[in-house]
Amino acid sequence: MKKIICLILAALLIVAALVGCTGGNTDKKALPQEISQDEWADAKKFVTLSTGIKMAYIEMGNPDGPVVILQHGMTDNSRSWSLAAPYFVEAGYHVYLPDLRGMGKSDAPDGFYTTVTYATDMKAFFDAMKIDRAVVIGHSLGSFTVQTFALMFPERCEKVVLVSSCPIKQYMTESLNRLYYTYVEPLGEDEHPSDEFMDFWYDCTFKEDNAEEVEFDKCLAGLKAESKALAKKTWKNILLGLAGTDFSGLYAEFDTSIPVLILHGDDDTMAKNENQAELRELLNIDDNSFINYQGVGHNIQFEIPEQSSKDILKWLETGSVR
Numbered sequence: 001m002k003k004i005i006c007l008i009l010a011a012l013l014i015v016a017a018l019v020g021c022t023g024g025n026t027d028k029k030a031l032p033q034e035i036s037q038d039e040w041a042d043a044k045k046f047v048t049l050s051t052g053i054k055m056a057y058i059e060m061g062n063p064d065g066p067v068v069i070l071q072h073g074m075t076d077n078s079r080s081w082s083l084a085a086p087y088f089v090e091a092g093y094h095v096y097l098p099d100l101r102g103m104g105k106s107d108a109p110d111g112f113y114t115t116v117t118y119a120t121d122m123k124a125f126f127d128a129m130k131i132d133r134a135v136v137i138g139h140s141l142g143s144f145t146v147q148t149f150a151l152m153f154p155e156r157c158e159k160v161v162l163v164s165s166c167p168i169k170q171y172m173t174e175s176l177n178r179l180y181y182t183y184v185e186p187l188g189e190d191e192h193p194s195d196e197f198m199d200f201w202y203d204c205t206f207k208e209d210n211a212e213e214v215e216f217d218k219c220l221a222g223l224k225a226e227s228k229a230l231a232k233k234t235w236k237n238i239l240l241g242l243a244g245t246d247f248s249g250l251y252a253e254f255d256t257s258i259p260v261l262i263l264h265g266d267d268d269t270m271a272k273n274e275n276q277a278e279l280r281e282l283l284n285i286d287d288n289s290f291i292n293y294q295g296v297g298h299n300i301q302f303e304i305p306e307q308s309s310k311d312i313l314k315w316l317e318t319g320s321v322r
Contacts, residue, residue, distance in 0.1 A: 031063055031094075037219050040079050047128045049121060051124045053101055053109060056077075057096055059094075059095070071097075073139045073140030081301055084308065098122070102237055103227075108230075112236075114242070115144045136156075140165070140270065161260070161262075163308070164264065166278075167247070170246035172243065173243045206302075206303060263308060263311070288320035288322055293307075
């Protein structure tokens with residue numbers, strides 16, 4: 001009898017160890033495999049972080065799968081990755097899509113939001129969700145967050161994917177200041193950017209010939225409405241918080257043992273073509289880990305969600321996009 005009890009206890013310890021290796025949420029309730037655009041905003045969960053904010057997030061896929069974090073761009077929210085997320089779910093990943101501080105349904109406290117602020121929130125999110133290491137993928141401002149996170153907490157990064165990115169340097173200051181003082185600063189405290197500005201801000205079209213264009217239209221409309229609804233002071237905190245950030249002296253500290261993939265669209269007017277060679281040199285990126293999509297703009301993950309997701313998944317599996 002004692003031998004049987006010992007065998008049972010040993011089996012339980014093995015199971016517990018296997019569960020602990022996965023990382024991520026220890027709550028094994030079934031997660032949604034798909035979420036429509038109509039359901040997206042109401043599907044968000046909330047967690048209070050050690051940094052003091054309540055963060056909104058979407059959780060999908062296999063709770064026992066490897067963890068991937070999909071991080072959105074400037075004034076966006078998790079909906080930005082909603083067209084791409086199903087491909088990661090189908091591949092067996094445990095997918096988290098957080099709303100950055102100030103955006104979506106996350107708290108928007110006073111003060112400028114720097115990439116260090118966002119990266120510190122991300123580390124607190126990892127801790128809250130009991131995520132040890134993960135694949136971290138970021139678009140635009142999310143890519144700056146991911147770069148900063150990898151600099152500050154390299155031990156938490158399994159692999160890194162930068163979408164529509166460039167080096168975090170002060171040459172962004174002039175364009176961000178011009179953007180803020182031209183379009184946002186003149187607004188009254190209770191006013192919001194115009195529809196015309198939002199059309200300019202989200203200037204993109206669907207590039208893939210399939211039935212998902214209807215969902216793209218809903219996704220784009222949702223992003224425009226949710227971004228426009230942000231308070232004037234939040235736009236200020238986001239834009240000017242990034243404007244003063246310069247990591248020129250820090251790239252020497254980047255852990256080049258972390259695999260990095262860069263995706264770029266050659267029609268991107270924000271993360272420009274001329275910045276890509278510098279970014280690749282700083283992060284030691286060869287041709288196996290770089291794609292330049294012809295005729296694609298800044299919002300790669302919802303302009304070409306299927307192609308870009310499959311390219312990322314191929315790289316995650318093989319280490320090369322070739």
